[in-house]
Amino acid sequence: MKIGLIADTHDNLGAISEAVEIFNREGVEMVIHAGDFVAPFTEKPFRALKAPLIGIFGNNDGDKLLLSRKYHEKGVGELYEDPYKLEIANKQVIVTHKPGLVPALAAYYDVVVYGHTHKVVIEQEGNTLIVNPGECCGYLTGKRTVAILDLARWEAEMLEF
Secondary structure, eight states: OEEEEEOOOTTOHHHHHHHHHHHHHHTOSEEEEOSOOOSGGGHHHHTTOSSOEEEEOOTTOOOHHHHHHHHHHTTSEEEEOSSEEEEETTEEEEEESOGGGHHHHHTTOSEEEEOSSOOEEEEEETTEEEEEEOOSSOTTTSOOEEEEEETTTTEEEEEEO
């Protein structure tokens, strides 16, 4: 199963649109957003996504209620409080926007997805795959990135656009 990973979109609608095109082209079966959508209008470019979206709130997400309502009402996806755990293809996955939680979470989950730092991380600690897809917005690093997590191959790949 291929999963698209994205974080720190920070209202950059053009970057979100490009990320959605990448995810659709790659044929991902799900997209996980590790926080910092920022504004409710960010749901518009995600409407073109051909896979369900699961997201968590980050530290810059202001109106969480409206964000959640817009994403749900428009059929884009579901947003949850941080951290959020789910099971995908018999793997225990947890998503957070708080990098400080990652070491503790890695001891209990198969996959830890996180955001906030705007820096790409793909590493394995023991049996746990840890992935930060970097920043989709490109504001801090000048690089727009997302990641593709392939659970069947047990690997993640960063894609810069």
